[in-house]
Amino acid sequence: MTTPSMSAYPRAVEDLIPAARALADKLGRVPSRNLLMRELRVGSPKATALREALATAEFTPTAPPAAAPVDTPPGPATEPVPAEPTTEPEPSSSLAEPVTGPEVSTPVAVVGHPSSTITTGPVSAVRKPMRSWVLLLLAAPAFVAIWSGWVGLGELTGFGVVHPLPGIWDSFSLNTAITLPVGVEAYAAYALRAWLSGDGVPRRARRFAAWSAIGSLLLGAAGQVAYHLMESAGVTSAPWWITTLVACLPVAVLGMGAALAHLLHTRDGS
Structure with missing residues (x-):
């Protein structure tokens, strides 16, 4: 007799999202790719897709990290969230060009810490001194x-x-x-x-x-x-x-x- 996690057929990413979300609720953060591979017994591509799906859905922990072991059976299944392609902004691109408009602060999420943000402001243009x-x-x-x-x-x-x-x-x-x-x-x-x-x-x-x-x-x-x-x-x-x-x-x-x-x-x- 086999368990659901050891099915003879590989499960799709949409079927694995509820288990990945349950694991994230226990950890209080988005799990890493290696942890998803180990706990859900999937390959690297699926673990990467699951992590991107959790990050795209703006995962917010509903409870503090529990002391229960990681291999606790997952909670009830929820509606699968379709994965959307995301592109992370390059932090160096906003610093390469001088900002001449009004100063506006922009919050940026920290990778691996969704509850923490860094406020970034514009970089003022450097004026060259006049010749004497x-x-x-x-x-x-x-x-x-x-x-x-x-x-x-x-x-x-x-x-x-x-x-x-x-x-x-x-x-x-x-x-x-x-x-x-x-x-x-x-x-x-x-x-x-x-x-x-x-x-x-x-x-x-x-x-x-x-x-x-x-x-x-x-x-x-x-x-x-x-x-x-x-x-x-x-x-x-x-x-x-x-x-x-x-x-x-x-x-x-x-x-x-x-x-x-x-x-x-x-x-x-x-």
């Missing part, structure tokens, strides 16, 4: 014009050649007019960078950098205008009020630079 050689091309003529203007204004306001090391190096001389372009324009670039650097800069430092950068650029423009107006009018000595303002520039640049450096090393609220 154009800035050097723009800065070259501006450097020549600004340097000559500040040096000329310094000579009209009393800045000139000095010997900073008397008695030590008498032949060493320095034109103090270069302190104007180096100080004012260098601080303007330093403050402009701190202003536009991004979220890493504290708010107080960014606010101070913004106002001082705009002020330094306007002051530099005013100095260039003053020099060219006096040069075109043949003035050999600047008025006293222009001399006073220009003489205070190195001290003002030192104070603003020290204040900005201090603010950059603080945190918001401190």
Whole structure:
């Protein structure tokens, strides 16, 4: 006398689905191909077809895994579920192309764990940084014009050649007019960078950098205008009020630079 599972004729996949579903209910998950082959005594093609049928039917365990042995007789037969061809999406295909639309999260089921899902989001496109050689091309003529203007204004306001090391190096001389372009324009670039650097800069430092950068650029423009107006009018000595303002520039640049450096090393609220 033979049991139903040992029929002389091979059973079809549709006839094996109830037994496979009963086995899945006991395990609490979709059984593996090897387990289906061993418990139902079928070949690899039928075990693969049974596993795909259970996955296509979106198997959900109705009870936690029981402690009964695996060879317990299956439950009552149910209507067979026709197997539908399924194609698993390739996870790499969605990551290969940049997503430009709105960010939408998509749940993805984990193979072998139907109750677990992974939420995947779009991959933002990576923007290439712009080349900086154009800035050097723009800065070259501006450097020549600004340097000559500040040096000329310094000579009209009393800045000139000095010997900073008397008695030590008498032949060493320095034109103090270069302190104007180096100080004012260098601080303007330093403050402009701190202003536009991004979220890493504290708010107080960014606010101070913004106002001082705009002020330094306007002051530099005013100095260039003053020099060219006096040069075109043949003035050999600047008025006293222009001399006073220009003489205070190195001290003002030192104070603003020290204040900005201090603010950059603080945190918001401190």
